[in-house]
Amino acid sequence: MEEYSSGDDVNLFFYINTVIKSSIVSLLKFCIEGVIGGTDYNQNKINQWTASIVEHSLTHLVKLGRPFKYIVNCSVMQKSGAGLHTANSCYWDTTTDGSCTVRWENRTMYCVVSVFAVAM
Amino acid sequence: MADLVRDKREKQEKKVDKMPADGTRDKEKHYNSVIFYVLTFKCLGIHNVRSIFVFVRVCVQTGPSKPFPVTDVLKILKEEIDNKLQGEKYEAQRSRELTLTLCEVIKNRVKQLQIPRYRIVVKVHIGQIIGQGIQTRSGFLWDPSTDTFASHSFKNDSLFCCATVFAVYFE
Numbered sequence: 633m634e635e636y637s638s639g640d641d642v643n644l645f646f647y648i649n650t651v652i653k654s655s656i657v658s659l660l661k662f663c664i665e666g667v668i669g670g671t672d673y674n675q676n677k678i679n680q681w682t683a684s685i686v687e688h689s690l691t692h693l694v695k696l697g698r699p700f701k702y703i704v705n706c707s708v709m710q711k712s713g714a715g716l717h718t719a720n721s722c723y724w725d726t727t728t729d730g731s732c733t734v735r736w737e738n739r740t741m742y743c744v745v746s747v748f749a750v751a752m
Numbered sequence: 753m754a755d756l757v758r759d760k761r762e763k764q765e766k767k768v769d770k771m772p773a774d775g776t777r778d779k780e781k782h783y784n785s786v787i788f789y790v791l792t793f794k795c796l797g798i799h800n801v802r803s804i805f806v807f808v809r810v811c812v813q814t815g816p817s818k819p820f821p822v823t824d825v826l827k828i829l830k831e832e833i834d835n836k837l838q839g840e841k842y843e844a845q846r847s848r849e850l851t852l853t854l855c856e857v858i859k860n861r862v863k864q865l866q867i868p869r870y871r872i873v874v875k876v877h878i879g880q881i882i883g884q885g886i887q888t889r890s891g892f893l894w895d896p897s898t899d900t901f902a903s904h905s906f907k908n909d910s911l912f913c914c915a916t917v918f919a920v921y922f923e
Contacts, residue, residue: 687891701899706890706891707888709879711884712884716880717847719852720875722871723859723873724873750873750894
């Protein structure tokens, strides 16, 4: 992560990795809570839940009004002691593009949402 | 006042007369969009010339020169995943390493295809199968005419793997 030295203009890299990231994290948590907060895992509704989370996330990301293309990936898994590993690798411009991941859980399920933002 | 107006009209008429009789214009001046005006080229040894005009033509690429080869990327995904995970059993540490390795290997192979102006994002999930439910969904806000993805999944008795490659065009 680049350091910010006083007197310089805030560069885009710093902006993405702190200001935007913190707003995106809180935005995603808000979307997840709004859809599956307070519910238990339900096989019949899981399709609808993931669709809502992705749709709400994208809508709120658009409202930020930044010149980015977004990819939102949402995984919801039932809590049963099984293991899950997720990895991502990106080939892009690290000064203008970025990603963030939010993990959320309740009593019966895990939810992992990743957002990749690629500059236009 | 009347003199001023007459002078102005005469000047405008003179400008029009400067154009050649057949009406053709200087094509270079017409097509070039930016003109740079540079003073004092002493360092280049040009002492007598006070100014040099440089004409620059600006070109803009409006779309990808080469479309993203989805079928080639699918082939890469199938080869890598099926070769690496065939006969594997789920183990926490091993699966963790496999996820990271697969991710890097797939990214490097897609990079070798050398598709210009495309940004690549590779996502790999490996999970254990013990009867639990899981759903993964992706949504995009991009230009569907240039941006695309390729996805492949694999399953055996003890583990499943889902890998996706997203390609986003940089305008």
